[in-house]
Amino acid sequence: MSTPLVEVAGLSIGFRRPSGTTVPAVHDVSLQLMPGERLGIVGESGCGKSTLTLALLGYIRGNGIRMQGTVRRQGVDLFTLNESELQQVRGAEIALVPQNAGQALAPHLTVGAQIADVLARHRDITGQHAQHQIVQLLRDMRFGDPDQIAVCYPHQLSGGQQQRIALAMALAGAPNVLVLDEPTTGLDVTTQAHLLLLLDEITRNTQMTTVVVSHDLGVIARTASRVIVMYAGEIVEDGLVSQVFANPRHPYTRGLIAALPRIDRPELPTAMAGQLGHDYTYQRCTFAPRCAFAQQICDTVPQLLVTEAMHRVRCHRWHEISNEVRPADVGTGIGRDEGSITMPVVLDIKNVAATYQRRRWQSWWRDDGVDVVRDVQIQLMAGQTCALVGESGSGKSTLARMITGLHPPRRGEIRLFDAPLHADVSRRSVAERRHVQLVFQNPDSSLNPRHTIAEILHRPQFVFFGRSRAESLAYSRDMLQNVRMDEAYLTRYPSQLSGGEKQRIAIARAFLAEPAVVVCDEVVSALDVSVQAAVLRLLVDMQQKSQTAYLFISHDLAVVRAVAQYVVVLYAGQVCEYGPAETVFSAPFHPYTALLLAAVLSIDTTPSADTLPQRIDVVDGAVHGCPFVARCPVAIAGVCETTPPPWQPAATGHALRCHHPRDVLGANQHPQV
């Protein structure tokens, strides 16, 4: 067997607190990275995966300290090297593509100059030769016009383009090992799919060793051949992707996989109990407090045990439990109540259009401004979930703002209980405001950091029902129980809560208004998989109790599949397909829906490259015909650019908008995802 490129032995890293104590982030991790290996590291946020990754480059953030262990490359411990020796290793031997490339690129340099810097530093390539190399690298990154891109500043590029620049920079040093930290987090599904395809292509061609860190099991399944599952700073499972995902041994891995919503299953994923803590002492199994299988023996420290070839797991009971069905922690993954389509309509969105106009003095002479939402019609029914699907910039959030009265529609109207809803929230009645609630994407920003939870939950009760602080307390306690939180939280501040807990409080706040409609704007996209499942479960439970209508805005089709009865697909502000969930998720699809579905990552199927069109850089201009024409793989030249496509309804309530007849579309597509 060849020698490992990087060898981590017994590595422990901790972070010093101002109080002097040290919080462990990585505990006793040993791993070998073989040449040509494609390693994935997966775990919840806070599990130490980023710290471990940076340690592969001999780097520890801020107030972190190496407590034990070594990171060796060719027998030399990286932590014994000085800064200039490390510079030789970083970039040239091991290169990092940092999380959030947009922030990692220097804003005052063109991207070409930043790549040139890497070339000059690590490969002594300068001048004309460097220019040539930069163009070649950018072409490899599938930029259509590399010369143009090279002179752009980072802020002129989109998130996906920035990520590709970061990748080009990492590759410019011709490293042996490429480390990618959350390479696709924050990108649209289709952009993510393209980036992963690109990565696949590059690394497969060059046999490059890669380490991909992600919280997303789908990304790992797509990019890695071997996976390490981390929990509380420890490796809890290590094996080939095919083995681990098909046959997970550790209860934590099993929980993670069960918590993953599946595009092919219209059911709620199973949530995991508890949450990742901190300050572990490693005197017992770290996962035991959350483990459904925990027994007496779990009070002792488990070792990484070999279960089969290339598969190790840190669990005392892995063998005994391997045939046991995991007991439900919060609820089983039962199928949803599909409900009947004949529920009363609560909110009726009629042909609305919206635009962000320039200031009046700039455009008073013309009525311009591109509509970001055009002719959207949606009906929300009591007790039903309607999902609104689309990429960023498709007008999803604008629609949410219109419903909540923060942005006036340019045309059309929104009716609540068959009475027109005023466009401006300040002119809506108390009842109207009460009935339309919004849960935000980012729970960090939606709760006032200086208010206690009690205050946050009291305020809507005061505004909508005139309850005093004392009166509201009983309701707040009840509601906390409904969202499965302890009443001790009432005196806490949002910063003392985890992301999932904050989102529960945000949901509790919305439901304290006893609304008829709740707009959920990407409510789970900022949450870890295990927390996401619990929040989805909670939303469905709350809906069943109160018969609230949901408008569930999401870019994640797998999540949509789990909760929605009805789906509306939005592209560039226009609806291109709608219908009951089962009809939208089965052929025939609108070409855009097909693209979105092809981009969904799954841990058990490998998506083929040919389902995604190769065109990456597409700028949407104002079009007279179909807005999707520039990206459509089946666009009809001369027709789609000029003529708006017709609606093609079907008896099932499903409709799509395309020039291709339904049966033609269906014939070329997989019947069921």
Next chain:
Amino acid sequence: MKQLSFVSWLGIGLLVVHVVMALAAPWIAPYSPTAIDATQAMRPPSLLHWGGTDRYGRDIFSRVIYGGQIALVISLTSAAIAVVCGGLIGVYVAYIGGFIDNVIMRLIDALISIPSVLLLLVIVTAFGSGNGVIIAAMVVSYLPGVVRVVRATALEYVSRDFIQAARIRGEKTIHIVRDELWPNILDVVFVEFAMNASWIVLAVSGLSFLGFGVNPPTPDWGLMVNENRAMLLLAPWGILYPMGAVATLVIALNLVSDAIAKALGLDRSRGVPV
């Protein structure tokens, strides 16, 4: 809360000494600040007169102690008014935005563009030099800076979702400004208060020195420096003591403002109110 550094404690200590001396002036001061004793004129510091005497034989030490009362009352009062009014204006315009924001901020810019000494002199010349006028003049001069700083801080919070949530709830502007935004910028307000207080101490002494502040024979540090300026070589203690008092109070207020910034800054990052 983070451990305060030695320097922070020094600042707090100095400020406490100043406040206690001003409050307990009648009991601490060995002489009346205005008592004239021609037989003791221009005496150097001694056991009898700790700070020496001026040309009228008034006890410098007693005058410095009583002078603190005026300095503290004027500076703290006007700083408090400037910071609360300026803070509320800053938060309000940050939230409301648009036309009103533009108009108010341009007015603020106009005020800032006038040198503060000139502005103070104009106001005092026009309206006289009573304590009320001086406080008003200080508020007008120092409020614009507060508005700017607070507005910039509040802008960061205005775009947060909890403000959107409040708007969707149909909250009135006054609730959003007072209950949602104000608690979040409170730490900035405290820091601004201490800093402005120190600037105002300097400005008040400066005004008195120029003869536009409080009237003689009221003991005032700036006035004392002006009165004893002529005897700089013969009786330097006449100006050293009031100058030392101004310097220590300004330093104390600055150190306290740093301490507040540090203490609250830490909690700002954690987001937990103190």
